Amino acid sequence: STDVAHFAGHYDVSFETEIAGHRLQSPMLHIHTVAAGGGSILTYKNQRLAAGPESAGASPGPMSYGKGGPLTVTDANLMTGRINKDYFPHIFGAGQNEPLNLEAVQNAFQKRANQINEQSKSNLTAESCAEGYLKIANESMAAAIKKISIERGIDVKDYTLQCYGGAGGQHAADIADLLGVKKIFIHKHSSLLSAYGMGLAKQSVRKSKMIAQALSTINKDEFNNLRTSLTGETEAALKTNINLAEDKDLNLQKTTTCYLSYQAQETKIPVLLSDPALFNTQEMQKEFEQAHLKQFGFLQPQTPIILQQIEVEVFIEPTSTKTNTDSENTTTSQHTKQETTNIFHNGEWHQASLHDEKNKTSREEKQIKGPALLITDHQTILIPKAWSLTKTREGDMIMLRETKTAQHETISTKKADPIRLELFNNLFMSIAEQMGEALRATAQSVNIKERLDFSCAIFDAKGALIANAPHMPVHLGSMDRAVEAVIKANQNGINKGMSEGDAYMINAPYNGGTHLPDITVISPLFHEKKLVAFVASRGHHADVGGIAPGSMSPNAKTIHEEGILIENFKLLENDIFREDAVLKLLTDQTYPARNPKQNIADLKAQLAANAKGMKELIKAIDEVSEPVFTAYMEFVQTQAENAVHNLIEDLESQQKEGKLKGCFTCQMDQGTQVTVNITPDAKSKKLTIDFKGTSAQAENNF
16 A cells, blocks of 8 residues: 655644544544555456555565465566566565566566457557556556645645655656656655654644634634643643653744634634744634635635634654664675666666665765666665666665656557556546545535535536546436536537536436436536536535425425426636526525525535646646547547446346346335336347336326
8 A cells, every 4th residue: 555645844634534434533644545555456357457456465465476466566566677586585485485486477467468458459568568557556646645735735846755665666756757746755764664753753742622713703812821721731741641740841842723714614724823922813814715725726705714723732853863874784785796677667678777785886876867776775766767866964865857757748549558548547537536525625515515415527528428436326327418418508519609717507307417406517628729528516405495495395296396497507607606696596486595605605616626627637638638638538438338338248147147137126105116127238238228117207206
């Protein structure tokens, strides 16, 4: 697995964390983990390559360990020369006395490449297949970093990537390139930092107090009294925890952080007080608004800002532990003659210099230019062609990118590359998930921000689904119909009827809606005045009118008794929110919405989610060009279609064998029933879905 965290002068803290499906409301370091690591299993199914989430674990471990394990990321690193088997001890195999099994790995990747080539009509070599899997794993790791940074409005391009873990050095440069990061720091004990770092961590105690009061109404003296009292409690707790006498002179450091949010908004934004003794509401509001605009792309000037809580941290800075590096690595290497090695990187083999720190000459080198492989006591570091590595006086390493990342490499738009196809699959899904996080963080209603009753998706220029984040399953098969309905109502997406800066909303059940509280906000994406895609977000609003609160009355006999019917309503025009028109739509009805202000707040949150999606899609288009972007949207759809065809064949086979039942009946509370008979036909590659036996339409909305 890979763990990522963000640091910019202070550690980020999360107040709500999900662990094994349970939401824990307790402050802890904001660390995001993804299942992409050395043991991640490399698979190929339904013409899709995947690295993880399943892991080979320590036993049997990767195939190269010689214990019957599957192909993993570690094997891909071995196959491409990022690790060298000659520099590993002979502790593998059943008897734990063999070297890494490179031959088995080479044969397995050749077999996998042949399988992919046969199904996708491509021409992958064994090493390009292995590197493809590494690219997919690196994308997953980079996506994890984006989740804790870019999703929160933090641009990491000017950051330093801190690399740790045994395999971190083999992936760091490629991940940095994906993020646009130009500097990497590798501690000399980076592969030991999980243990070594604990001994160096600062000792601290945090205490917080809920306030939940409008910032403008906070009394300065009362706030300072609370802060002083909380600081005293925190300081006493720290001294008790580390068994120090109350009167002992300590150089204690103290910080005060206020957590602010807009009224009824779930996400709290931390504002660090530069001078804890001063409480300036105007400065706090300014910092909050800057952070909110950066993270979500909009402000709500009419909405009160709430000071949710105050947190005080008291800590002792760790003592510097510089070690003498002159006495380290004194063991003589057995490999003094091997000065070069072969590394497969960016689609071709490179002859790279090899530097073993057990060798005195290599140990004394201060700078290494790529392509190169550096082997230390605890790790192997890949230095690609465009990078250089410099050693500090303390023995740490800094990698710098010497040339700009190549832009717009030639990519075919006629045939899908299987590796690039998987990268686009992951990219589209990641963007849809980022949209969902923006919606959850900015919505006001409980339905969206807590029940998570929403979905976000990406569509092509014709309204066909490209990627739908795994939000609400009931939305999966209908949102594309809503997008198509809006396109049809606006002259098939011709610029005359649909312009950049527009957005539409719809909830009509006969045009891709589900029930009326589910309102879909649809935004067209233009690139150089050409319509290239759509993004959409659907959220369950708490109420949209009707004869009963919640807009789901079982007694409703017409659609208007259930709630307000919305067809192709222009929500945004030239980037201006049509608030007066929206308010009129929600209130000028026989059965008006009961809380239109909340509806408007959630609609703005949906627009913020769409804006996030469009921003990320434009970045992707600028990276690969619009023709490639459009071609791979089509390739993704073709791949999905093939996967469904395979499923239909499997369903037909299982039905013939009697393993699956194709007819079902569900009895409803009102005495009616729904009957469905599903018949798969592998020859026509279609499913026949027959509702014969279902009761006639009833007079209620069930």
